[in-house]
Amino acid sequence: MADIAKRLQEQILSARDAGTKLNIIGGNSKSFMGRVSSGEPLMVAGHSGIVSYQPVELVLTARAGTPLTELVAALDEQGQMLSFEPPRFSNESTLGGTLACNQSGPGRPWWSSVRDQVLGIRLLNGRGEHLRFGGQVMKNVAGYDVSRLQAGAMGSLGLITEVSLKVLPKPAVTRTLVFDMPLNEALGLMNRRAAEPKPLSAACWLDNRLYLRLSGAQAAVDATVRQWQGQGEQLDDGDAFWAALRDQELAFFDGAAPLWRFSVNPTAANPALEGDWLLDWGGAQRWYRGDASMAQMQELAEAAGGQVSLFRGGDRQGEVMHAQSPVLQTLQQRLKQSFDPDGVFNPGRLYSWM
Amino acid sequence: MTDQDKPGKAQLAEMFRDFIDAEYVIVDEETLRPYECDGLSMYCEMPLIVVLPETVQQVQRVLRICHQYSIPVVARGAGTGLCAGAMPHAEGVVLSLAKFNRILSIDPLARSARVQPGVRNLAITEAAAEHGLYYGPDPSSQIACTIGGNVAENSGGVHCLKYGLTVHNILSVEMLSVEGEKLIIGSQGLDSCGMDLLALITGSEGLLGIVTEVTVKLLPQPEKAQVVMAAFDSVQQAGDAVGGIISRGIIPAGLEMMDTHAIRAAEDFAKAGYPRDAQALLLCEVDGTAEEVQEHITQVEGLFATFGATSVRTSQSEAERALLWKGRKSAFPAVGRISPDYYCMDGTIPRGQLAHVLTEMQRMSDEYQLRVANVFHAGDGNLHPLILFDANVPGEFEKTEEFGARILELCVEVGGCITGEHGVGIEKIRQMPIQFNEQELVQFNAIKDAFDPAGTLNPGKGVPTLRHCQEHRALETKPAPASMTTKGAA
Numbered sequence: 001m002a003d004i005a006k007r008l009q010e011q012i013l014s015a016r017d018a019g020t021k022l023n024i025i026g027g028n029s030k031s032f033m034g035r036v037s038s039g040e041p042l043m044v045a046g047h048s049g050i051v052s053y054q055p056v057e058l059v060l061t062a063r064a065g066t067p068l069t070e071l072v073a074a075l076d077e078q079g080q081m082l083s084f085e086p087p088r089f090s091n092e093s094t095l096g097g098t099l100a101c102n103q104s105g106p107g108r109p110w111w112s113s114v115r116d117q118v119l120g121i122r123l124l125n126g127r128g129e130h131l132r133f134g135g136q137v138m139k140n141v142a143g144y145d146v147s148r149l150q151a152g153a154m155g156s157l158g159l160i161t162e163v164s165l166k167v168l169p170k171p172a173v174t175r176t177l178v179f180d181m182p183l184n185e186a187l188g189l190m191n192r193r194a195a196e197p198k199p200l201s202a203a204c205w206l207d208n209r210l211y212l213r214l215s216g217a218q219a220a221v222d223a224t225v226r227q228w229q230g231q232g233e234q235l236d237d238g239d240a241f242w243a244a245l246r247d248q249e250l251a252f253f254d255g256a257a258p259l260w261r262f263s264v265n266p267t268a269a270n271p272a273l274e275g276d277w278l279l280d281w282g283g284a285q286r287w288y289r290g291d292a293s294m295a296q297m298q299e300l301a302e303a304a305g306g307q308v309s310l311f312r313g314g315d316r317q318g319e320v321m322h323a324q325s326p327v328l329q330t331l332q333q334r335l336k337q338s339f340d341p342d343g344v345f346n347p348g349r350l351y352s353w354m
Numbered sequence: 355m356t357d358q359d360k361p362g363k364a365q366l367a368e369m370f371r372d373f374i375d376a377e378y379v380i381v382d383e384e385t386l387r388p389y390e391c392d393g394l395s396m397y398c399e400m401p402l403i404v405v406l407p408e409t410v411q412q413v414q415r416v417l418r419i420c421h422q423y424s425i426p427v428v429a430r431g432a433g434t435g436l437c438a439g440a441m442p443h444a445e446g447v448v449l450s451l452a453k454f455n456r457i458l459s460i461d462p463l464a465r466s467a468r469v470q471p472g473v474r475n476l477a478i479t480e481a482a483a484e485h486g487l488y489y490g491p492d493p494s495s496q497i498a499c500t501i502g503g504n505v506a507e508n509s510g511g512v513h514c515l516k517y518g519l520t521v522h523n524i525l526s527v528e529m530l531s532v533e534g535e536k537l538i539i540g541s542q543g544l545d546s547c548g549m550d551l552l553a554l555i556t557g558s559e560g561l562l563g564i565v566t567e568v569t570v571k572l573l574p575q576p577e578k579a580q581v582v583m584a585a586f587d588s589v590q591q592a593g594d595a596v597g598g599i600i601s602r603g604i605i606p607a608g609l610e611m612m613d614t615h616a617i618r619a620a621e622d623f624a625k626a627g628y629p630r631d632a633q634a635l636l637l638c639e640v641d642g643t644a645e646e647v648q649e650h651i652t653q654v655e656g657l658f659a660t661f662g663a664t665s666v667r668t669s670q671s672e673a674e675r676a677l678l679w680k681g682r683k684s685a686f687p688a689v690g691r692i693s694p695d696y697y698c699m700d701g702t703i704p705r706g707q708l709a710h711v712l713t714e715m716q717r718m719s720d721e722y723q724l725r726v727a728n729v730f731h732a733g734d735g736n737l738h739p740l741i742l743f744d745a746n747v748p749g750e751f752e753k754t755e756e757f758g759a760r761i762l763e764l765c766v767e768v769g770g771c772i773t774g775e776h777g778v779g780i781e782k783i784r785q786m787p788i789q790f791n792e793q794e795l796v797q798f799n800a801i802k803d804a805f806d807p808a809g810t811l812n813p814g815k816g817v818p819t820l821r822h823c824q825e826h827r828a829l830e831t832k833p834a835p836a837s838m839t840t841k842g843a844a
Contacts, residue, residue: 056597057704057735079603102545115550116522129793137702138515138734139774141508141557142782142789143817144801145521148553157549169603191463195487197574198643219645265542267464284544305542321547327535331804332549338800350548 001049003063005122005130005161011042012159012344013128021347024155026065027092030101034154036316037349044096047161052136055080059119059136061164064096071095075167083111083168087246096160102152105246106202106213109194109266109281111168115151122162123150126340136164155346156354157339171201171215175225176238179210183270183277186210190282191267198224202242203282206252211235213242245280252278252289258314260297262286264306271300287311298322321351329353360423363402366447370405373415378406378453389448392433392440393495396697396751397780401428401442408453410530410566417534417564420447426813427532429560431472431503434495436698437779439507439559439815446813449564451502457481458567465572466525466542471502471565475509478570487572490517493775494683501568508557510775512608512682515733516641517573519775521556528567529555532806542569554801559777560812562805576641579607580651581675584658585632585665589613590709592634595661596732597705599638602657604650608639609733610682613712616689616727616740617681623688626681629665636663636732637682639675685729686740693725693742697754701765702736702774714764715739722757724750736774737765763788778816786818795820 015022021039025031028045048065055078062071068088075081085105086098097103099121104113120134123146133146150160181189186205190212193200199216212228214221225234235241244250253259262271266283275290294310301308307322314320324332329351336343336354348354361369363381370379380386381403390398402425407413420427426446433440442448454470457478461467462485467478475496478489492511493499499509505527510519517523526540540552555562586592592611599606612620612628612635621628628635636658640650651668658666669675681688689696703711712728719726725742739761743754762772762785772778772785786795798817802809809819 054704054706056601057706058600059704102550109544112518112522113545115545115553116518125797129797131794131797132790133794135702135769135771137704137770137774139510139519139702139731139736140771141775141777142771142773142786143778143794143798144562145508145553145557146797146801148521148550151550151553152545152547153549168605169600172603191465195462195465195485195574197486197577199646216642217646217649219649220643223643223645263541263543263545263547265464267461268542281544307541307543307547309547324548325537327531327537328539328551331531331537332551334804335549335801338804339797 002046003049004047005124008042008044008047008159008161009124009128009130012124012126015040015344016126016128016342019342022344024100024159024346026094026097027067027090029088029090029093030097030103032312033101034349035320035352037346039347042159044159045092045094050074051162058167059164060167061136061162062095063162064094064160066095067091068093068095068098079170080167081170082117082165084108084114084117085111085246086114087248089247095163099150099160099163100153100155106204106242106280109284110201113151115148117166118147118151118163119166120164121147121150121160123158123160125158126342126344130161134164138166154350156336156350158345173218173221174201174213174215174238175221176235176241177212177214177225177229177232178235179232180208181205181210182208183279187267187270187279187283190279193228194266194282198228204245205279206250211241213238252276252287255289256313257289258291258310259312260288260292261309261311262288262301262304262306264301264304268304268306271304273300294319319352324351360425366419366425367403369419370403370416374405374407374412378408380404389430389433389442389450392430392435392438394436394438394779394781397438397441399442399444401448402445404448404450406450406453410536413449413564413566414530414534414536416447416449417530417532420810421533421808424808424810426810427564428812429502429506429564431500431506432474432498434499435503435507435777435779436700437773437777437781439777439779439812441780443813451500454502454566460485460572462487464542465574466569467572468567468569469501470567471505472500475499475501475504482572483575486575488575489570490523490573491520494686501570502565505556505565505568506558506560507775507777510734510736512610512731515609516605516607521553523571524552524556525569525571527552527555527565527569529563529565531563532808532811537563540569557777559779559816561802561816562811576607578644578647579639579641579675580647581637581639581669581678582651582654582658583628583667583678584636584638584663585629586634586636586663587632589634589712591662592636593705593708593732595636595658595663598657598661599654602653604640604653606638606654606733607641608637609731610637611635611730611732612682612685613728615725616685616729619688619692619727620681620685623691624681624684626677627667628681632664637678682729689727689740689742694744694746695742697741697743697758699739699741699758699761700736700773700776701762701770702734703765703768703770705732705735707768707770711737711764711768715761718757718760722753724754724757731774734774735770759785780815783815783818792820
């Protein structure tokens with residue numbers, strides 16, 4: 001619990017003067033993501049603590065190094081939650097890292113993503129300027145949305161030092177239904193269920209089983225369980241399943257085989273690729289384990305209307321994110337230049353050319 | 355390039371007529387006139403030329419020509435914006451996307467629709483209705499405003515506490531750069547690799563590119579919706595009741611507040627059955643499954659009573675629900691009947707500051723001798739004070755603008771912002787330095803340079819250049835719009 005923004009600013013300025021590069025590290029729980037980055041470690045976890053939390057305003061502001069566990073505990077006391085269900089790859093996972101890596105859990109299609117809930121940030125850019133964008137209110141259209149731009153940038157535009165978020169009340173009741181079902185049938189059903197006005201809050205397929213989570217007012221959840229259950233069963237420990245899915249602690253995620261993440265049209269036919277698949281986000285996020293080339297995976301992702309990344313394992317020297325069109329690549333390089341003209345932050349982490 | 359190289363009006367029109375039907379290259383004053391302003395008609399400027407292309411290739415060619423000769427380009431949808439964001443540039447081209455009005459496809463299973471930018475907001479919902487789906491954001495201009503304009507302004511509506519703004523409800527855009535190059539931003543998935551350019555484009559007020567196609571998300575229509583109306587003896591009590599609902603864990607689909615001036619004007623206009631003697635009125639809509647709505651409505655009614663509501667009424671039919679909303683939805687034109695003109699502000703504040711802000715505004719209202727009526731998106735803190743004035747009284751608009759500027763300063767002072775949903779445009783460019791310091795404005799300008807180094811896309815709007823800031827500071831004592839014709843539209 002400390003404000004070390006001044007020290008971080010000095011480190012950035014001296015790196016800039018010395019022509020050295022910095023590798024931003026929060027809780028060090030997502031160092032497996034992105035490409036291998038050179039640069040001196042810039043340790044941010046010390047910049048931690050909740051700055052303000054007004055449950056009745058549904059707004060929380062915290063320093064970027066604050067561990068998610070601390071935020072979740074504070075919200076829990078007030079019956080509220082981080083609705084984007086951020087993965088906790090370790091107990092040290094931070095708020096800043098979650099935003100920089102754009103990490104959201106199983107409820108994402110129904111409850112929003114981390115980028116959806118960001119209201120404002122403070123950012124140290126490559127000139128060492130400590131800037132404030134957005135705010136602590138739900139609606140704010142003054143200036144460009146620099147806050148949400150950071151989602152997925154993996155620190156390439158600057159060091160996020162503070163984040164303001166919209167938080168939400170926890171649902172009164174949660175139930176999980178499980179059905180034995182092959183992939184293609186499950187894919188169809190997930191999408192049809194998502195088009196119904198029911199309190200669906202997560203939909204996942206794994207090992208020939210479809211998991212549907214219902215969350216909301218007691219009466220609404222109970223009624224939907226009655227309507228939807230059919231041949232399915234209620235899972236006793238549903239919350240534990242969804243938490244393990246969120247934090248990638250299911251057996252599917254064990255082992256060293258490369259883990260690929262497809263973000264695609266939820267209705268797209270699953271790529272014809274032998275091996276282990278897990279479908280989350282009602283079909284919009286799909287995980288595959290196995291060796292493959294980036295070029296091959298990109299082709300499959302594009303056919304499914306989306307993009308792919310090599311999430312964990314495999315070759316981290318090559319590109320791990322879906323290729324960008326030349327015009328988008330140039331644009332992002334110019335944007336990088338506008339925030340970090342000397343290329344101080346996370347060189348090559350996102351793309352080799354960034 | 356020297357000025358001699360730059361084509362004149364006639365020459366430029368000739369170039370455009372080469373690939374756009376002559377009738378859609380507008381140069382004569384009479385036909386240009388309707389384009390001189392958007393919904394904020396106090397700010398007017400006649401454009402050099404208006405073009406209405408109908409294919410992406412034509413837009414590309416317009417952009418290439420304008421880029422070659424450094425001619426300003428102002429994109430325009432339905433012209434319903436409220437910040438003069440679509441006000442033309444005197445030496446520039448207005449690029450109307452009105453002919454891009456086709457819904458290209460609806461995918462009911464994937465719950466998305468591909469639409470051209472000139473499609474009206476409400477038309478998407480109407481087209482999706484047969485599939486039991488709708489498009490979430492519903493700005494009050496939704497009958498007329500276009501999705502392209504919604505993307506440019508990141509429009510909201512009365513349902514955004516629960517369903518979000520435009521930025522939360524689109525999947526991708528096809529956009530042309532200032533050079534006319536095509537970019538696809540986003541995908542059919544829920545996110546894309548790398549920095550979130552889709553968020554950056556949303557709300558960028560036509561300064562970064564020209565959107566030529568939008569893929570929006572569609573939501574399942576709720577089974578049921580009901581609205582509870584509650585009257586209170588004070589704004590403070592109504593504000594506390596809003597907090598009470600949120601604390602109970604209920605996120606209403608809509609939560610609107612009106613003060614006494616707005617209540618009376620709306621009731622006289624719409625005959626919705628609002629209590630004319632109330633100091634504050636809340637409209638709280640709950641939607642969801644039939645069971646959920648029943649459970650929440652009972653809780654909301656109880657809470658309103660606990661927080662001292664003098665009357666509570668719950669809609670018992672769709673007709674009654676529509677009637678209760680009618681008053682709120684017609685609040686702007688209703689206020690228009692009790693004053694020759696009004697000026698609508700758009701600050702956002704932390705909800706807890708509402709009573710303080712309203713008290714301060716009343717004090718300023720006495721000081722300026724100008725009445726204010728307030729409508730408030732209470733759920734998300736977006737305040738619309740309507741300053742009543744008479745443009746025919748010399749000096750009164752200037753006084754109104756000054757009053758408005760002070761309201762926005764107050765919003766920033768209490769931790770809010772200068773615009774919640776209407777955008778900066780030209781109107782609030784003077785207030786940008788209140789919310790952002792010089793380094794932040796420099797960063798905004800650097801972003802603009804990354805997309806549009808020559809600065810020809812909608813110049814003079816959204817983000818003040820630093821030169822601009824200094825000029826504005828010098829001008830601060832005498833703000834003056836170009837001209838004034840009619841009152842600000844709702």
